Amino acid sequence: EDKISLNQTVGLLNLHMGHREKARNSFLASLELHKEFFPEDSLKIYPDIHFYLLSLSENDIDGLDAVSDILTGTPESSHHLASLAAYLLTVNYFDDVIYLLYSAKAQAENEMEQGRRWARLNYMMIMDSIISAERLMGNYENALKTIEEFQTYLKSGFSSASFYYISAEIQK
Numbered sequence: 001e002d003k004i005s006l007n008q009t010v011g012l013l014n015l016h017m018g019h020r021e022k023a024r025n026s027f028l029a030s031l032e033l034h035k036e037f038f039p040e041d042s043l044k045i046y047p048d049i050h051f052y053l054l055s056l057s058e059n060d061i062d063g064l065d066a067v068s069d070i071l072t073g074t075p076e077s078s079h080h081l082a083s084l085a086a087y088l089l090t091v092n093y094f095d096d097v098i099y100l101l102y103s104a105k106a107q108a109e110n111e112m113e114q115g116r117r118w119a120r121l122n123y124m125m126i127m128d129s130i131i132s133a134e135r136l137m138g139n140y141e142n143a144l145k146t147i148e149e150f151q152t153y154l155k156s157g158f159s160s161a162s163f164y165y166i167s168a169e170i171q172k
Helices: 002-015 020-037 042-055 063-067 078-090 095-114 120-137 140-157 160-170
Strands: none
Touching: 002 020, 002 042, 002 063, 020 042, 042 078, 078 095, 095 120, 120 140
16 A cells, blocks of 8 residues: 555656656556555545546557556446546547536535545545536636635635645646
8 A cells, every 4th residue: 555655646746747657657556556456445546547547648548548447337436437537538528527527526525524535635636627627628617616616625624835736736
């Protein structure tokens, strides 16, 4: 688990610094460890899929093979719904993306109320994905509304420094 966490952290740092290939390699290493040691733990594997998909370049269709088999199961968590939506966004299939993301958001809100592990982080990933999807689809008013909703959430539970950092990241 420590090695998985380390790969995720290194991947996220590289992703934020713009080093997509290094990020992709870290997320792929983490994903392989998940598949080997925790194949049934969606709380571990789907955030990695989500991060991995974010690290792919627009033309990296071959990179999708690493996750397509995992996403074929029945969605049982907000992680799975969000990962499936990220996959659909990556392949430019927009028909069900918004529905999946709003379903994932509702599920994540329920998971936060239940105090489930990683629920807050997952909720933030989903909100960021909704903003990106709405912008990609040209729904700028919906994207702005989601940014405002997300900022309200962030103000309620994070320090001012964290709020300003995360707010800057979601408005890119």
